Amino acid sequence: MLRKAQRRIIVPFLLPAFVLLALFFLYPLARTVDLSLNEFSRTGSMTFVGTDQYERLVGDPDFMNALKNTFLLTIIGALMLFPPAVTIAWALSHRLRGERFFRFFVFAPVVLSVAVVSIMWKFLYHPTLGLINPALKEVGLGALAKTWLGDPATALAAVTFVSVWHGIGIWVVLLCAGFERLPSDVLEAARIDGAGEVRILFSIMLPMLADLLRMLLVLWVVQSFQAFAFIYIMTGGGPFGSTDTVGTLMYRVAFDQADFGYAAAMGAVLVVLMLVIAKILNKVMKRDELQY
Amino acid sequence: MTNSSTDVLQPAADPRPLAAEPPPIRRPRRRRTKERPAPFRTYHLFFYLLLGSIVVSTASAFAWVFNVSMKTNREFLGTSPWELAEGWRWENYANAWNGANIGAYFGNSLFVSITATVLGVVVSVVAAYPLARVQFRFNGVVLAVFLMGLMIPWMVTFAPLYNLMQGFGLLDSRIGLILVYATYNLPFNVFVLTGFMRTLPYELEEAAAIDGASPTRTFVSVILPLMGPGVASVAIISFLQNWNEFFYALLLIHTPEKMTLPLGLFQLGQAANYGTNWVTLFAGMMMTVAPVLIAFALLQKQITKGLTVGALKG
Numbered sequence: 162m163l164r165k166a167q168r169r170i171i172v173p174f175l176l177p178a179f180v181l182l183a184l185f186f187l188y189p190l191a192r193t194v195d196l197s198l199n200e201f202s203r204t205g206s207m208t209f210v211g212t213d214q215y216e217r218l219v220g221d222p223d224f225m226n227a228l229k230n231t232f233l234l235t236i237i238g239a240l241m242l243f244p245p246a247v248t249i250a251w252a253l254s255h256r257l258r259g260e261r262f263f264r265f266f267v268f269a270p271v272v273l274s275v276a277v278v279s280i281m282w283k284f285l286y287h288p289t290l291g292l293i294n295p296a297l298k299e300v301g302l303g304a305l306a307k308t309w310l311g312d313p314a315t316a317l318a319a320v321t322f323v324s325v326w327h328g329i330g331i332w333v334v335l336l337c338a339g340f341e342r343l344p345s346d347v348l349e350a351a352r353i354d355g356a357g358e359v360r361i362l363f364s365i366m367l368p369m370l371a372d373l374l375r376m377l378l379v380l381w382v383v384q385s386f387q388a389f390a391f392i393y394i395m396t397g398g399g400p401f402g403s404t405d406t407v408g409t410l411m412y413r414v415a416f417d418q419a420d421f422g423y424a425a426a427m428g429a430v431l432v433v434l435m436l437v438i439a440k441i442l443n444k445v446m447k448r449d450e451l452q453y
Numbered sequence: 454m455t456n457s458s459t460d461v462l463q464p465a466a467d468p469r470p471l472a473a474e475p476p477p478i479r480r481p482r483r484r485r486t487k488e489r490p491a492p493f494r495t496y497h498l499f500f501y502l503l504l505g506s507i508v509v510s511t512a513s514a515f516a517w518v519f520n521v522s523m524k525t526n527r528e529f530l531g532t533s534p535w536e537l538a539e540g541w542r543w544e545n546y547a548n549a550w551n552g553a554n555i556g557a558y559f560g561n562s563l564f565v566s567i568t569a570t571v572l573g574v575v576v577s578v579v580a581a582y583p584l585a586r587v588q589f590r591f592n593g594v595v596l597a598v599f600l601m602g603l604m605i606p607w608m609v610t611f612a613p614l615y616n617l618m619q620g621f622g623l624l625d626s627r628i629g630l631i632l633v634y635a636t637y638n639l640p641f642n643v644f645v646l647t648g649f650m651r652t653l654p655y656e657l658e659e660a661a662a663i664d665g666a667s668p669t670r671t672f673v674s675v676i677l678p679l680m681g682p683g684v685a686s687v688a689i690i691s692f693l694q695n696w697n698e699f700f701y702a703l704l705l706i707h708t709p710e711k712m713t714l715p716l717g718l719f720q721l722g723q724a725a726n727y728g729t730n731w732v733t734l735f736a737g738m739m740m741t742v743a744p745v746l747i748a749f750a751l752l753q754k755q756i757t758k759g760l761t762v763g764a765l766k767g
Contacts, residue, residue, distance in 0.1 A: 164588070166662070166667065166668050167583075167586075167587045167658070167668045168587065168589065169668065170582075170583060170587070170668045170669055170672070171583045171587055171589055174579050174580060174582055174583045174672075175580050175583055175584070175595065177576045177579065177580070178576045178577055178579070178580035178599070178639055178643070179580070179595075181576060181632065181635060181636040181639065182598070182599065182602070182636055182639055184617070184632075184636070185614065185617075185632060185633050185636040185637075186602055186607070186610065186636055186637075187598070188613070188617065189610035189611075189613035189614040189617060190605065190609075190610050190613075192610070192613035192616075192617075193609060193610050193612070193613055196612060196613060248503065249503070249504070249507070252499075252500035252503055252504055253504075255491060255497060255500060256489070256490050256491040257490060257491070257497060257500055257501065257504070258490045260490070261753070262508070263504040263507075263508065264753070264757070265749075265750060265753060266504075266507060266508040266511045266512065267504075267507060268749070268753070268756075268757065269511065269746060269749060270511065272693055272697075272745050272746065272748075272749045272756070273697065273741075273742055273745060273746075274696070274697035274698075274699065274714065274715040274718075274741065274745075275697060275699050275715065276697075276699045276714075276715035276716070276718050276719045276722075277715070277718060277738050277741050277742055280718060280719070280722040280734070280738060281514065281518055281738060283722070284521075284731075285514060285517070290529065290530070290534060291534065292513070292514070292517050292534050295533060295534050295535065299535075331760060334757045334760055334761060335760070335761060338761040358496055383604070383606060386606055387606035387607075387608045387609070389608060389700055390699045390700055393703075394699075394719055394722070408608060411608075411609070411611075412611070415611070415612045415615075421612040421613075421616070424612050425609075425612055425613070427609075428608075428609030428610065428611075428612075429609070431606065431609055432605055432606060432609055435606060436604075439604075
């Protein structure tokens, strides 16, 4: 009776959400694959070209450069993100005085819009009007002062740093939740056995959080693969394409060159690459489920 | 929460745990003593130093923005970045609000974010109910389709989406943006809400049915009232995302009158590059940042909890 009555609500309850999802996500997703197999002329007519677009991608130095930068951004970002995030979360798990206050400042940038953060940092990086170079000079490190966003050697790292600064709070909060869940008896036992705090972190806490760390790493890959807003606002892909990622290149190809098919092919490649990398990470970092 | 960065909020990049039943809830054992700070140890000094330097650098960045917003353009160019503003130039704020349209952007952002959040939450609560608590053949498949959105980078579909919106006549319209935002919130919402609904006892429906309530009635008067905390955290996270979203606004909105704050500020920033009106931009930034930071200060617990609820089940 109950089951039968309940069945009647399935379709009407699911329908509104499903319509939205189908229209604005599933259809465009399917269309992306379709578009990538076609070529757009300037007039907007479409011809089926099969995998030509994909072959074109392989020989396209712009795409290869963008792909290289996307990978670089992912790797540099992971190096900039994880060690500090783990350290901060570790620090916050010690029930310090003023914990709420510290948490507020660590997480505050997350709630700000990417647009605001990017504009703010664009000015902070400004060689003369900004805050960073004058600060370096003040403490006697004037030699390190650079035109951060204007120099191809530093631009990508500078942009990556901003995106890490903006998002690190989320990683810290998730890691904190992980730390909080660790069984305190195990940690207590280690302390009684005379293990130092650093030793406890590396030999007990982090191994027990391996699953969480893997998830966070995949999350970072998903996020940095579609990096767009920070770059678009701060450098627009320049100088000399040194910060051009697949995201920004796709957008330019679609709207400056009106080549939707080619942009769609880039998108499809990006999705496939991302799924493959997520799969690899899952496999490589997979451990036996720890029982505790 | 923002686009590429807003996507930070897409939690379960790993699809495996989604299919599995959520594990039994493990109560964090530290909770009890949480309120009391631990006794001081020497190594805590390192932590205080580390966290203190983060606080100082973040706070000085904000303070710098505020300071510049109180300067004149001549002062901004002529004095060192450290120098305090000569006076309180609140007129910069008035200029930004009226002259630079920040007021209009603010209104648009409020309208778009609130409507999209309400639509997204309502639609996903309703959809989450049968997915979480009614057994039917394609239950798992439908749920997987919803959750696929957590895994696939949404931005790759922007070209067809643009064409679609053009076809619907929803390009450059706030309604179009609202529909996209609501959809974009769905996977996370459905993920959190189904997880939340599964924790409710199944006897609820049976008891309601015996009392003669229809399934719809049961949902509205029995299940919904119990969903308060779940709905609240989903709504807060969705709102933050929508408030900060940049990419789709850039893609879909072109007229200045319809722009949301992030996009409007971006336009203002572009204009400041070529013009000389920096202080207005900084005042605009302050006005965008301040309400969000205040709201965050008040809702800190809910926001961070909402995030963890989604990403780490239980």
